[in-house]
Amino acid sequence: MKKLFFLPALAIIGLLFFQGISKTASESESLSHEIAPDMPPHIKAIVEQKCYGCHNAKSKNEKGKEKLDWDEFEASKKSKQMATKGKIAEVLEAGDMPPAKFLENKPEGKLTETELASLIEWSAGKKKSTQE
Ligand code: HEC
Structure with missing residues (x-):
């Protein structure tokens, strides 16, 4: 039982x-x-060409890698990425990146209008105003 x-x-x-x-x-x-948040391939391509050289863990640009390590950014959580994206949008809107000093010697490193617009649209989550 x-x-x-x-x-x-x-x-x-x-x-x-x-x-x-x-x-x-x-x-x-x-x-x-x-x-694993959104990282559109066209954004990745621009960053790899125009930003990654200074912004990766092995970069010789000490200040650049200290401020932003792209691999770390890509691997981080959405919430952390949001904060970094805000900073990226800020420097892009101010025209601070890539640094002017660097562009003096490497003018081809400059972002084209289209690249800049895409990066701002992605990082700030909005379209760049064309009325200027
Ligand atoms: C020639 C090297 C170089 C290139 C190319 C470059 N950066 Fe930077 N970046 C730096 C340096 C150096 C700093 C640190 C500036 C400082 O502290 O004054 C920095 C800082 C930053 C910061 C941090 C700003 C802050 O105050 O926290 C962001 C975001 C950034 N860069 C984004 C970008 C993006 C996006 C690109 C590509 C469009 C780019 N960078 C290309 C060297 C570079």
Whole structure:
């Protein structure tokens, strides 16, 4: 008679176990979504050409890599990226990047109007005003 009590108990334990598994699965799913945010290929291409050289962990540009490490930025969470994107939009809107000093020696490093507009649109989440 006593043995029958085991059955519902086993069922409950099994159910709890299953719930636990499905919960961690959905949690890690939303976590990976948080880690892998949008990085459009055309933005990546511009950054790799015009920004990455100074803004990566191995750059010789100490100040540049200290302020922004692109690989770290790409790997970071959405919330952190939002803050960095704000800074990127700021320097772009002010025309501060790439630095003027650098462009004196390497004018081809300058962003074209289209590239600048794309980067601002991406980082600030808006279109650049064309009425100027
Ligand atoms: C020739 C090297 C060089 C290139 C190319 C360059 N940067 Fe920089 N960047 C720097 C340096 C140096 C600093 C630090 C400036 C300072 O602290 O005054 C910096 C700082 C920044 C910062 C941080 C500003 C802050 O105050 O936190 C951002 C954002 C940035 N750059 C974005 C960009 C973007 C976007 C591009 C490409 C369009 C770019 N940079 C290209 C050298 C470079």
